[in-house]
Amino acid sequence: MKKLKMGIVGLGRLGKKHAENIAFRVPNAELTAVCSIKQEEVDEAQEDWGIKYAYTNFEEMLKNKEIEAIFVASSSTEHCNQIEKALEAGFDVFSEKPLGITKEEVTYISDVINKHNDKKFMLGFMRRFDPSYIDAKKKIDMGQIGKPIFIRCYSIDPVSAVQAAIAFAEKSGGLFLDMMIHDFDLARWFLNSEAKTVFAVGDNYIYPEFGRHGDIDNGSAMIEFANGTVASFFAGRTSAHGYHIETEIIGTKGTLRIGNIPEKNLVTIFNENGAVRECHEGFLNRFEDAYLNELQEFINCVLKDRKPPVGAYEGVKATEIAYACKQSFSSKELVMIK
Numbered sequence: 001m002k003k004l005k006m007g008i009v010g011l012g013r014l015g016k017k018h019a020e021n022i023a024f025r026v027p028n029a030e031l032t033a034v035c036s037i038k039q040e041e042v043d044e045a046q047e048d049w050g051i052k053y054a055y056t057n058f059e060e061m062l063k064n065k066e067i068e069a070i071f072v073a074s075s076s077t078e079h080c081n082q083i084e085k086a087l088e089a090g091f092d093v094f095s096e097k098p099l100g101i102t103k104e105e106v107t108y109i110s111d112v113i114n115k116h117n118d119k120k121f122m123l124g125f126m127r128r129f130d131p132s133y134i135d136a137k138k139k140i141d142m143g144q145i146g147k148p149i150f151i152r153c154y155s156i157d158p159v160s161a162v163q164a165a166i167a168f169a170e171k172s173g174g175l176f177l178d179m180m181i182h183d184f185d186l187a188r189w190f191l192n193s194e195a196k197t198v199f200a201v202g203d204n205y206i207y208p209e210f211g212r213h214g215d216i217d218n219g220s221a222m223i224e225f226a227n228g229t230v231a232s233f234f235a236g237r238t239s240a241h242g243y244h245i246e247t248e249i250i251g252t253k254g255t256l257r258i259g260n261i262p263e264k265n266l267v268t269i270f271n272e273n274g275a276v277r278e279c280h281e282g283f284l285n286r287f288e289d290a291y292l293n294e295l296q297e298f299i300n301c302v303l304k305d306r307k308p309p310v311g312a313y314e315g316v317k318a319t320e321i322a323y324a325c326k327q328s329f330s331s332k333e334l335v336m337i338k
């Protein structure tokens with residue numbers, strides 16, 4: 001079996017998971033090289049997993065022609081630059097979301113990606129690869145809930161992860177771009193339509209620390225799509241009960257919900273608090289299958305010469321919505337996306 005030889009940059013909270021998936025969970029992949037600016041992370045990966053090459057400098061990794069594809073899982077501020085360098089060096093590229101953290105950067109990198117259309121590029125909107133979201137999309141497209149007229153999306157991180165989020169805030173691009181972007185992409189995907197009118201609000205209700213980076217701890221947006229569907233989004237970082245990802249679509253003939261109780265597993269504890277179902281602790285366990293499936297899809301696209309289903313265009317459109325939210329949040333006015 002042909003194995004795609006991959007090098008990954010970024011071995012942090014999510015990069016380590018992607019690296020493990022490449023190394024151990026996808027049969028037609030090989031983790032040939034790892035890279036992080038943190039020496040201890042590359043040492044640990046190399047020693048624990050027996051990885052052939054390890055780098056603390058991304059440009060050095062790109063000189064290694066044994067590698068066939070690059071996985072970008074570094075901080076969001078690095079994506080645009082590293083995607084460009086990897087494409088210019090002749091690699092196929094998978095990048096975590098977001099494409100970049102400014103509108104200009106995203107437009108620029110989208111042009112670069114389109115220029116390199118002989119290379120595969122895929123963006124990590126992994127919810128499109130989650131089995132429940134795939135099933136929901138199929139049911140909507142089959143008309144099982146009629147025509148969607150309202151979509152409601154919650155993405156709330158557990159408060160147990162808030163200190164990591166505060167540390168990450170300087171390089172995240174803010175709540176609308178960092179977190180809500182997943183739901184903007186899902187809404188576009190489910191509705192087959194583009195966002196038109198945006199109103200966004202939010203605040204630092206508990207953690208003023210986010211304010212130092214112009215960010216907020218909880219926010220929401222109301223968006224009208226071009227086909228008339230209304231969408232309501234809530235994203236936050238202070239969920240007491242766990243990682244709460246929930247999506248509801250109301251149609252003319254029925255309603256569909258994904259993850260309305262974010263249950264971790266089938267265990268129920270009966271105690272002085274009643275019948276207790278624990279919730280997902282974070283993205284790593286809720287989207288475990290999705291991370292694996294998106295990686296497998298990218299590798300299949302490279303090996304079978306297929307166009308990846310999620311690319312620069314999806315990144316640009318979701319970023320446009322995030323920036324309209326940022327603008328509306330600052331101006332407290334309705335923003336039209338042209």
Ligand SMILES: NC(=O)c1ccc[n+]([C@@H]2O[C@H](COP(=O)([O-])OP(=O)(O)OC[C@H]3O[C@@H](n4cnc5c(N)ncnc54)[C@H](O)[C@@H]3O)[C@@H](O)[C@H]2O)c1
Nearest residue numbers: 010011012013014015036037038073074075076096097283
């Ligand atoms: N799809 C999702 O569900 C999801 C969830 C979490 C994070 N993310 C995205 O994944 C990316 C990584 O997030 P994280 O939480 O793992 O961040 P993190 O801060 O934990 O890790 C960042 C990693 O990148 C490395 N790095 C930073 N700059 C570098 C450079 N110039 N060269 C080499 N290595 C560099 C760091 O050393 C570290 O290993 C972010 O863009 C984030 O938005 C996506």
